[in-house]
Amino acid sequence: MTGATLYGLCAAVLVGLGLFGLIVHPQPLRMILAFNLIGSGVFVLFGAVALRGAAAGFGGDPVPQALVITGIVVAFAATALAVALLLRLFR
Amino acid sequence: MSLVLDGLSILAVCAGALFFLAGTVGLLRFPDPLSRLHALAKADNLGLGLVVLGLLFQAAGLPAALKLIGVWLLTLLAGATVTQLIARTVRPTEPQA
């Protein structure tokens, strides 16, 4: 089993765990945490695909890696907005 | 020569890992927050210091070695600050000396 496959399977488990946490927890902040976990799982899946695309002297395919960087930043923006809405809801 | 360096690295990193283990055991088993902070400080300072020492033998040149030492110093600073702040929250008044 190559490293990419191992981390791809790890990503699958992370998405499953995050989905479970999203469904099971009633508190909104725990749901936001679980949602971030799902996002991290998807990013690691991208990373595994990028590792498989190593060629031309690079360690991994740079295009999925750049997409993941964009994804992490946008996920943070969404989390910040969600947390602000949550705090306003409970004010 | 590189075999000696590798051996020293392994020795130092294992010793550092031992201090981390001791610190974690202290975190889990000590009775009150102040003694747990004491255990964590050992892990932070000595454990990380020994790991960095072991990695210094593997470092590729002087800038990399200086960066490793810089990482250790910054962790020391952060750890000391956080320890003080937590300790003050737990026990806010100075003991009557």
Add this chain to the structure above:
Amino acid sequence: MAFDTGLAVVVLGVAVWTIAARKTVAAVAGFVAFGLLLALVWVRLAAPDVALTEAAIGSGVTGGLLLGAATRLRRIEPSAAGETLGIGLKLAAAVLCILVATGIAAIVLLLPEPAPTLAPQVAKNLDRTGLGNPVTAVLMAYRAIDTLLEVVVLLLALVGIWSLAPDRAWGGFPGARHHADSDGLLAFVAQLLVPIGILVGIHIFWVGSTAPGGEFQGATILAAMWIFAVMAGLLDTPAVNRRWLRLLLVIGPAVFLAIGLAGFAVAGGFLAYPEAYAKVMILTIEVPVTLSIAATLALLVAGPPERPPNG
């Protein structure tokens, strides 16, 4: 391989802790640790730029944001322990999640064998962009429009957060006022650490054109230093109706958009760079964008205004 297996097991263990912890603050602490371990996973996936971004944004600022929210919510609402799902629904949810995870695992195991990759095309045109770091080349040259939209999305999230201010605090100061503590410990450490942090942030931004790094990672470190200075009571958060703040936030996307539109006239397409000046154009975009993103990230963590602007 053994190291990868061990790392994956530890990452999954911390993820389980994040889901299963009883107290929310413990779950957030688990999430921060999860983010840092994930940064190690990124290094093993040969993606050091992503590792820096994950450690800085995914674990650092997100962790700070969630921890602040968790401590505030702990005071406001008691844990809603009575509303948890019954055991039957939990089992059904578990079955659903196992199905989803198995589906994704099947996709992973059935990926096409000569793996399709864009790396050769990236490498072929890399020296025409004048950059040495392929990920920065993708972000700033090949897919610059994605980066432009990403910067605008950050700004839109900030506008959304500011719109949540109560009427009396409209345009005012975000967050509570932090005062330097009586012994001055945090203020002393901030005075020591913030200059070092600013230097490290600028270095990581600058070195991103040829080595792992880049504007997002550097901007996050600058934002973190600003947040630290505010928490230590050295500075107050600026009121959001100040013109200089709004100018700082907008100058990055504005320069990016202007150079993009100028690309029509100069090189034949939106965000096209003239070949001899590619690196200069990229740097001209990157410097204001770094400043804007640093301010945006810091203000996203600071939250909606809570104190009136002229009070």
